[in-house]
Amino acid sequence: xxxxxxxxxxxxxxxxxxxxxxxxxxxxxxxxxxxxxxxxxxxxxxxxxxxxxxxxxxxxxxxxxxxxxxxxxxxxxxxxxxxxxxxxxxxxxxxxxxxxxxxxxxxxxxxxxxxxxxxxxxxxxxxxxxxxxxxxxxxxxxxxxxxxxxxxxxxxxxxxxxxxxxxxxxxxxxxxxxxxxxxxxxxxxxxxxxxxxxxxxxxxxxxxxxxxxxxxxxxxxxxxxxxxxxxxxxxxxxxxxxxxxxxxxxxxxxxxxxxxxxxxxxxxxxxxxxxxxxxxxxxxxxxxxxxxxxxxxxxxxxxxxxxxxxxxxxxxxxxxxxxxxxxxxxxxxxxxxxxxxxxxxxxxxxxxxxxxxxxxxxxxxxxxxxxxxxxxxxxxxxxxxxxxxxxxxxxxxxxxxxxxxxxxxxxxxxxxxxxxxxxxxxxx
Amino acid sequence: xxxxxxxxxxxxxxxxxxxxxxxxxxxxxxxxxxxxxxxxxxxxxxxxxxxxxxxxxxxxxxxxxxxxxxxxxxxxxxxxxxxxxxxxxxxxxxxxxxxxxxxxxxxxxxxxxxxxxxxxxxxxxxxxxxxxxxxxxxxxxxxxxxxxxxxxxxxxxxxxxxxxxxxxxxxxxxxxxxxxxxxxxxxxxxxxxxxxxxxxxxxxxxxxxxxxxxxxxxxxxxxxxxxxxxxxxxxxxxxxxxxxxxxxxxxxxxxxxxxxxxxxxxxxxxxxxxxxxxxxxxxxxxxxxxxxxxxxxxxxxxxxxxxxxxxxxxxxxxxxxxxxxxxxxxxxxxxxxxxxxxxxxxxxxxxxxxxxxxxxxxxxxxxxxxxxxxxxxxxxxxxxxxxxxxxxxxxxxxxxxxxxxxxxxxxxxxxxxxxxxxxxxxxx
Numbered sequence: 001x002x003x004x005x006x007x008x009x010x011x012x013x014x015x016x017x018x019x020x021x022x023x024x025x026x027x028x029x030x031x032x033x034x035x036x037x038x039x040x041x042x043x044x045x046x047x048x049x050x051x052x053x054x055x056x057x058x059x060x061x062x063x064x065x066x067x068x069x070x071x072x073x074x075x076x077x078x079x080x081x082x083x084x085x086x087x088x089x090x091x092x093x094x095x096x097x098x099x100x101x102x103x104x105x106x107x108x109x110x111x112x113x114x115x116x117x118x119x120x121x122x123x124x125x126x127x128x129x130x131x132x133x134x135x136x137x138x139x140x141x142x143x144x145x146x147x148x149x150x151x152x153x154x155x156x157x158x159x160x161x162x163x164x165x166x167x168x169x170x171x172x173x174x175x176x177x178x179x180x181x182x183x184x185x186x187x188x189x190x191x192x193x194x195x196x197x198x199x200x201x202x203x204x205x206x207x208x209x210x211x212x213x214x215x216x217x218x219x220x221x222x223x224x225x226x227x228x229x230x231x232x233x234x235x236x237x238x239x240x241x242x243x244x245x246x247x248x249x250x251x252x253x254x255x256x257x258x259x260x261x262x263x264x265x266x267x268x269x270x271x272x273x274x275x276x277x278x279x280x281x282x283x284x285x286x287x288x289x290x291x292x293x294x295x296x297x298x299x300x301x302x303x304x305x306x307x308x309x310x311x312x313x314x315x316x317x318x319x320x321x322x323x324x325x326x327x328x329x330x331x332x333x334x335x336x337x338x339x340x341x342x343x344x345x346x347x348x349x350x351x352x353x354x355x356x357x358x359x360x361x362x363x364x365x366x367x368x369x370x371x372x373x374x375x376x377x378x379x380x381x382x383x384x385x386x387x388x389x390x391x392x393x394x395x396x397x398x399x400x401x402x403x404x405x406x407x408x409x410x411x412x413x414x415x416x417x418x419x420x421x422x423x424x425x426x427x428x
Numbered sequence: 429x430x431x432x433x434x435x436x437x438x439x440x441x442x443x444x445x446x447x448x449x450x451x452x453x454x455x456x457x458x459x460x461x462x463x464x465x466x467x468x469x470x471x472x473x474x475x476x477x478x479x480x481x482x483x484x485x486x487x488x489x490x491x492x493x494x495x496x497x498x499x500x501x502x503x504x505x506x507x508x509x510x511x512x513x514x515x516x517x518x519x520x521x522x523x524x525x526x527x528x529x530x531x532x533x534x535x536x537x538x539x540x541x542x543x544x545x546x547x548x549x550x551x552x553x554x555x556x557x558x559x560x561x562x563x564x565x566x567x568x569x570x571x572x573x574x575x576x577x578x579x580x581x582x583x584x585x586x587x588x589x590x591x592x593x594x595x596x597x598x599x600x601x602x603x604x605x606x607x608x609x610x611x612x613x614x615x616x617x618x619x620x621x622x623x624x625x626x627x628x629x630x631x632x633x634x635x636x637x638x639x640x641x642x643x644x645x646x647x648x649x650x651x652x653x654x655x656x657x658x659x660x661x662x663x664x665x666x667x668x669x670x671x672x673x674x675x676x677x678x679x680x681x682x683x684x685x686x687x688x689x690x691x692x693x694x695x696x697x698x699x700x701x702x703x704x705x706x707x708x709x710x711x712x713x714x715x716x717x718x719x720x721x722x723x724x725x726x727x728x729x730x731x732x733x734x735x736x737x738x739x740x741x742x743x744x745x746x747x748x749x750x751x752x753x754x755x756x757x758x759x760x761x762x763x764x765x766x767x768x769x770x771x772x773x774x775x776x777x778x779x780x781x782x783x784x785x786x787x788x789x790x791x792x793x794x795x796x797x798x799x800x801x802x803x804x805x806x807x808x809x810x811x812x813x814x815x816x817x818x819x820x821x822x823x824x825x826x827x828x829x830x831x832x833x834x835x836x837x838x839x840x841x842x843x844x845x846x847x848x849x850x851x852x853x854x855x856x
Contacts, residue, residue, distance in 0.1 A: 006459060009457075009458035013458070025789050031434060032432040032437050035463055035545060055464070058497050060483070091433060125794070128794040132794035135777060139777065245773055249781050345673055346675060349674070349677055353677050356453045362453065363454070363525075366558035380521070
């Protein structure tokens with residue numbers, strides 16, 4: 001797990017702020033859940049592999065010695081959401097749209113770009129089966145990525161029922177569907193022959209496996225889907241409707257129906273989405289409709305659909321591509337106040353207070369070190385201005401402002417120095 | 429542990445935002461550490477009681493069955509800071525000023541206003557022994573509370589060495605000092621006689637205990653401290669200097685030297701502070717100088733001083749006092765787009781997009797329910813405007829905007845509706 005030093009935090013906060021503003025503009029509301037859930041809430045929701053990756057917390061007090069766990073760390077943001085909807089249903093609106101940006105923990109082996117603590121940015125709509133929901137999620141995610149400066153992303157769109165109908169059409173036995181989709185989901189990372197072999201290993205007939213891969217790799221010809229069963233036909237119409245609804249939004253030109261998109265998680269019931277950018281293996285995020293999950297907690301179905309953006313991958317790509325705005329403040333302060341001796345320090349505190357009230361970020365150098373050393377420190381930290389308070393300045397109520405960028409200095413009335421520095425900050 | 433529903437999150441984010449802005453204005457930089465630390469990092473840092481309250485995480489995989497823990501949840505923000513300074517020393521500036529606002533976890537029995545997951549807002553300066561550091565912390569905390577609307581707070585100030593010298597002066601044996609301070613720390617919550625009894629129970633002679641309580645309850649007469657040893661005298665001068673340095677800041681009028689302030693934690697080495705408001709038992713936060721803690725991790729002393737604000741208590745008091753600004757947006761959106769039939773939904777998506785580009789927060793009602801039901805929904809959510817898109821509006825490229833607050837409606841060109849709504853939002 002990682003420490004985030006100041007520059008890391010500033011970059012992360014910038015990205016989170018952009019995503020939050022976009023999600024707020026769609027009427028999504030913020031939700032936060034505890035890092036710790038009851039262990040029963042999480043076990044069994046993420047498959048056998050997931051169960052192993054959950055961090056489990058020892059019972060406390062006299063039960064600690066039993067070695068048993070009763071709590072666990074949040075593993076994703078979807079299961080806690082389902083629990084919240086079940087637990088607080090009376091307090092939540094009928095159509096509940098929420099975003100949630102919090103860390104999750106998985107006991108995965110750490111690897112490049114994969115961490116045991118990482119942030120997810122989830123956005124979900126509960127309470128409606130309308131394809132407007134899917135369209136809005138695509139538009140919101142597209143707006144967020146556009147606002148961050150991405151212009152080459154593609155939203156791949158598919159439908160679980162379309163996959164089911166396709167597998168039925170190709171005579172894959174229903175009990176093999178889930179297993180087959182796990183293999184198919186690797187088509188963007190693994191060679192087709194290897195996927196075909198895996199399909200066969202999982203029990204799919206060789207001719208079915210070959211046809212499946214052929215259909216998925218062919219250019220998408222939607223008319224070929226006309227031969228499907230009714231459920232497949234309705235799924236196809238659902239995808240058409242989602243595309244129609246996004247036409248007027250920033251997602252409009254980015255959506256591609258892609259039959260090879262499967263998504264790993266078993267709880268999806270309808271449309272599924274994934275977002276990709278050029279030259280990046282894997283996705284920046286994905287989601288889909290899951291109309292049955294909340295019912296597992298509530299005992300009553302609540303339709304739901306969501307999308308999860310991977311903050312860590314977004315940060316990696318933005319870093320590699322130099323996408324952070326140059327105006328992102330990375331310095332600890334706009335101005336540092338320096339004094340010549342200890343007697344000057346109370347004056348430094350007072351002048352710093354005046355400069356802060358003018359809207360500046362101000363550092364007071366805490367010790368009466370040699371002025372050269374103090375200025376060198378400001379320079380090493382990238383602080384562009386030093387406010388010097390010598391005996392003359394203190395006596396006259398002035399302050400000498402040194403501009404380290406252009407190497408000039410000027411003396412101001414203390415009350416006027418803030419405005420002068422702000423102006424120079426924007427100019428130089 | 430608690431779920432934070434949208435209104436809770438908005439209030440919390442507001443308070444955190446104010447505190448962050450103030451801390452940034454003092455040149456403090458953001459730091460974030462993982463929720464999970466190695467268990468050895470935490471054990472032994474918080475006393476025996478603390479050890480019991482640490483949430484411990486089971487080993488994973490084949491070691492899970494051993495019932496052993498190797499990781500633990502963050503218990504405060506100070507110990508992780510000390511670890512970070514030791515671990516990343518080469519990357520950090522010589523004078524490192526950081527703030528950190530993150531949750532911590534303690535397996536305490538939950539009680540009113542006490543939770544097992546709660547946020548701390550810490551601000552610390554590393555690398556200088558100057559009293560400027562203490563003065564700046566007091567000023568920053570005072571600015572933050574003032575910005576939140578608190579005007580009745582007092583910063584109590586004391587010094588660990590002053591307490592030591594006082595205990596020596598009253599002939600309390602040095603090996604009883606820590607224990608005596610635990611008792612003395614209760615003087616703001618427990619009757620003096622009970623504290624005196626506890627002091628005696630802890631081994632302090634009755635006459636010493638009586639004098640100690642008498643000195644602590646007397647109006648602060650600093651001249652009485654002149655009889656102390658040299659170390660006590662220097663501590664007294666340090667407090668005087670801190671007061672002198674805060675004179676020009678918003679902390680200036682709020683600082684009171686208070687000999688009865690002891691602070692529980694054992695790692696403090698110099699000045700200690702606590703902040704109180706009227707009619708609230710206990711404090712809103714506290715801190716002090718701890719020049720030896722980082723050395724425990726680094727093997728080399730780094731002077732440090734910090735202050736921790738309790739976010740949960742601040743929120744409780746602000747809620748009770750009605751201190752949240754009325755402008756704090758609590759509604760999910762500024763405007764809801766409603767349509768008369770399914771054919772209108774793609775137009776709704778497009779108009780919503782236009783309104784968002786005008787800077788509004790826009791909800792699209794996802795289903796073509798009866799218009800009355802849709803408007804009722806907007807009203808129930810506190811959304812002040814509904815944008816109606818009927819057949820006439822769609823054909824004419826207009827939209828009818830209903831103002832639910834003043835019950836008026838007006839038809840606008842779609843491109844102009846955003847500006848009109850923004851104006852009305854500010855007016856009505």
